[in-house]
Amino acid sequence: MDSGIKRPGVTSSEVARRAGVSQSAVSRTFTPGASIAPKTRAKVLAAAKELGYRPNAIARSLITNKSRIIAVVMAYLENLFYPDVLEELGRQLAAQNYRLLLFTGSMARDSDPVFDQIMQYRVDGIILASTSLSSELSEECAAAGIPVVLFNRTTERDAVSSVTTRNREGGRRIGEFLLAGGHRRFGYIAGLETSSTNRDRYAGFAEALAEGGHTDIAIGTGNYSRADAEAAAREMLALPDRPDALFVANDHMAVAVMDVARYEFGLSIPQDLSIVGYDDVGPARWTSYGITTMSQPLKRMVDATVDILMEQISSGEIEAEHRILSGELVVRTSARVPESGVVEIDGRRVFKPKG
Amino acid sequence: MDSGIKRPGVTSSEVARRAGVSQSAVSRTFTPGASIAPKTRAKVLAAAKELGYRPNAIARSLITNKSRIIAVVMAYLENLFYPDVLEELGRQLAAQNYRLLLFTGSMARDSDPVFDQIMQYRVDGIILASTSLSSELSEECAAAGIPVVLFNRTTERDAVSSVTTRNREGGRRIGEFLLAGGHRRFGYIAGLETSSTNRDRYAGFAEALAEGGHTDIAIGTGNYSRADAEAAAREMLALPDRPDALFVANDHMAVAVMDVARYEFGLSIPQDLSIVGYDDVGPARWTSYGITTMSQPLKRMVDATVDILMEQISSGEIEAEHRILSGELVVRTSARVPESGVVEIDGRRVFKPKG
DNA sequence: CTGAAAGCGCTTACAG
DNA sequence: CTGAAAGCGCTTACAG
Numbered sequence: 001m002d003s004g005i006k007r008p009g010v011t012s013s014e015v016a017r018r019a020g021v022s023q024s025a026v027s028r029t030f031t032p033g034a035s036i037a038p039k040t041r042a043k044v045l046a047a048a049k050e051l052g053y054r055p056n057a058i059a060r061s062l063i064t065n066k067s068r069i070i071a072v073v074m075a076y077l078e079n080l081f082y083p084d085v086l087e088e089l090g091r092q093l094a095a096q097n098y099r100l101l102l103f104t105g106s107m108a109r110d111s112d113p114v115f116d117q118i119m120q121y122r123v124d125g126i127i128l129a130s131t132s133l134s135s136e137l138s139e140e141c142a143a144a145g146i147p148v149v150l151f152n153r154t155t156e157r158d159a160v161s162s163v164t165t166r167n168r169e170g171g172r173r174i175g176e177f178l179l180a181g182g183h184r185r186f187g188y189i190a191g192l193e194t195s196s197t198n199r200d201r202y203a204g205f206a207e208a209l210a211e212g213g214h215t216d217i218a219i220g221t222g223n224y225s226r227a228d229a230e231a232a233a234r235e236m237l238a239l240p241d242r243p244d245a246l247f248v249a250n251d252h253m254a255v256a257v258m259d260v261a262r263y264e265f266g267l268s269i270p271q272d273l274s275i276v277g278y279d280d281v282g283p284a285r286w287t288s289y290g291i292t293t294m295s296q297p298l299k300r301m302v303d304a305t306v307d308i309l310m311e312q313i314s315s316g317e318i319e320a321e322h323r324i325l326s327g328e329l330v331v332r333t334s335a336r337v338p339e340s341g342v343v344e345i346d347g348r349r350v351f352k353p354k355g
Numbered sequence: 356m357d358s359g360i361k362r363p364g365v366t367s368s369e370v371a372r373r374a375g376v377s378q379s380a381v382s383r384t385f386t387p388g389a390s391i392a393p394k395t396r397a398k399v400l401a402a403a404k405e406l407g408y409r410p411n412a413i414a415r416s417l418i419t420n421k422s423r424i425i426a427v428v429m430a431y432l433e434n435l436f437y438p439d440v441l442e443e444l445g446r447q448l449a450a451q452n453y454r455l456l457l458f459t460g461s462m463a464r465d466s467d468p469v470f471d472q473i474m475q476y477r478v479d480g481i482i483l484a485s486t487s488l489s490s491e492l493s494e495e496c497a498a499a500g501i502p503v504v505l506f507n508r509t510t511e512r513d514a515v516s517s518v519t520t521r522n523r524e525g526g527r528r529i530g531e532f533l534l535a536g537g538h539r540r541f542g543y544i545a546g547l548e549t550s551s552t553n554r555d556r557y558a559g560f561a562e563a564l565a566e567g568g569h570t571d572i573a574i575g576t577g578n579y580s581r582a583d584a585e586a587a588a589r590e591m592l593a594l595p596d597r598p599d600a601l602f603v604a605n606d607h608m609a610v611a612v613m614d615v616a617r618y619e620f621g622l623s624i625p626q627d628l629s630i631v632g633y634d635d636v637g638p639a640r641w642t643s644y645g646i647t648t649m650s651q652p653l654k655r656m657v658d659a660t661v662d663i664l665m666e667q668i669s670s671g672e673i674e675a676e677h678r679i680l681s682g683e684l685v686v687r688t689s690a691r692v693p694e695s696g697v698v699e700i701d702g703r704r705v706f707k708p709k710g
Numbered sequence: 711c712t713g714a715a716a717g718c719g720c721t722t723a724c725a726g
Numbered sequence: 727c728t729g730a731a732a733g734c735g736c737t738t739a740c741a742g
Binding site: 035 | 727728729730731733734735736
């Protein structure tokens with residue numbers, strides 16, 4: 001048994017020489033579905049093993065014009081929702097035999113240089129989470145035949161697909177829940193004001209409250225960041241007529257807001273203040289927080305994302321597709337629980353009015 | 356001004372034709388340092404812009420034998436420490452003009468298929484965080500001339516570099532801190548028992564306690580996972596003679612342990628029970644937890660990792676290098692504070708005995 | 711400074 | 727089923 005140590009440059013030609021076959025035969029051995037005699041194949045495989053040969057994916061990409069690489073652009077990982085998404089994406093892309101090229105951090109905010117990289121590597125698809133895309137860039141991708149999917153964002157752009165949840169309905173549901181809980185003064189800590197998720201969640205929330213006769217909503221801006229959410233909470237909770245019910249646009253901020261309410265204002269949750277979040281991310285489930293929150297079905301969202309990508313890659317047709325999934329209002333301890341409408345499904349409590 | 360839309364296959368030859376120069380000239384225009392006349396360069400650049408040309412990184416890789424891709428293998432992102440690391444790695448690699456190919460999740464645990472991918476893509480370097488590497492694979496990388504750096508792990512393997520912090524000293528420091536706080540019964544919630552970090556942290560902790568005359572340490576195993584840590588805490592806190600001081604091998608588990616102690620056992624922290632963690636990750640700083648913890652200097656650890664990689668890539672010499680950095684015991688509210696030894700540095704409280 | 715040419719390691723018609 | 731050959735889009739000696 002040889003050790004299988006690979007010297008820097010083992011090529012298919014070397015394997016061919018060793019196996020006494022042509023270089024084409026070596027290539028066919030490593031191409032699923034190529035026509036090759038079992039005997040030849042065995043010889044090649046043996047030689048390959050001896051030399052520690054592995055096909056060069058770079059050379060293969062050059063000729064097939066497929067890199068089997070998907071670019072994932074994720075501006076910030078601070079919110080655990082995104083690492084969770086990343087992990088699931090990694091799993092599913094690997095299962096489809098695709099690799100994941102990650103672009104994060106500050107560089108991801110200014111999309112131009114990132115897109116230069118993406119185009120240079122001739123990725124087969126692009127997933128944009130927590131980032132948007134300028135119209136020129138998205139058109140450029142479409143023109144180049146590269147499918148783009150927005151994750152948890154949406155846009156009017158023609159060529160860009162998206163996967164989201166019913167944010168507006170989610171916002172409505174939260175409004176109904178807080179109304180049913182008998183709250184009287186409402187507040188909203190917003191996410192990034194330019195994001196579609198934030199707009200939709202707020203719109204639904206305001207709608208529901210208006211139907212309940214409440215048009216006065218205190219608004220603070222958290223920009224989906226902890227520090228901004230804390231500042232917004234401080235301001236809002238210092239109000240003479242402070243809200244007794246707060247919808248915070250995601251759990252990541254809700255955690256920070258709860259700490260401010262409890263430890264800086266001495267408020268009891270939910271007795272003095274009800275807080276509802278969005279996402280149902282890890283810390284929402286931790287006992288210290290127990291956040292009542294609209295869940296986003298992460299796994300199904302990733303399923304849909306990968307599905308759209310695979311479909312567009314294999315068909316070569318880039319037609320924008322918008323998948324919209326539903327979440328549930330998971331009831332925990334951070335908000336007063338209404339008398340009715342809360343049911344237990346699969347071991348968790350969920351708010352389903354008129355059910 | 357042209358729109359710059361890129362058709363699928365703009366190549367250097369097409370740009371050359373358009374600019375009225377040779378294909379070599381186009382290549383030189385996009386190769387930093389190549390000898391090209393400013394005038395020629397300008398013509399090429401103009402033509403490239405008109406056609407929306409970008410050099411094909413795949414083709415370039417094939418001939419230069421450098422992919423400018425670094426593989427990052429990160430088994431699990433659940434612990435926020437790792438997303439933080441990932442973000443910083445992304446930033447620093449981008450600054451050095453390298454791309455980051457991410458391998459996560461379950462597939463990362465079984466290293467063989469992952470390594471097959473890594474080798475096929477001819478990555479220029481490999482960073483392993485929260486994963487180890489079998490001896491054959493590390494030797495194979497070394498033989499292939501691919502530098503490997505273990506992040507927050509170490510190993511005896513010859514060819515594999517590592518970046519860690521002084522885990523043993525950290526464990527000692529924590530032991531000293533808890534002794535100075537006047538605790539009498541000690542417990543340890545371990546991480547993965549096979550990991551070097553866990554071994555070293557425990558060894559230092561036990562050493563310090565032994566010097567203080569305590570050789571009896573209650574031990575539970577949390578495997579760096581929340582669920583396991585919770586189970587271990589339940590068991591340990593139900594002990595007739597339960598510890599009044601707990602060292603939990605990382606903050607990720609410490610958060611879970613605190614919730615169990617408070618909400619399942621009704622314990623006050625730190626009055627009934629002191630808890631010290633490790634890492635100084637996000638939630639440790641949240642007011643609900645305020646974990647006293649050994650910090651790991653994440654940015655400097657990433658600096659060191661990238662530094663080792665860049666050095667080995669440019670020199671072509673793979674000689675294992677082990678960088679060991681120091682953290683500090685950051686004092687917050689989860690553990691009783693000793694009378695002396697706690698000093699304030701740069702606005703944070705730190706335990707520095709005999710200082 | 712420039713262009714013609716070789717070649718990186720593969721895949722894939724093509725002819726047998 | 728197999729091999730010889732062309733070619734993917736570049737970089738880089740080489741000669742001028």
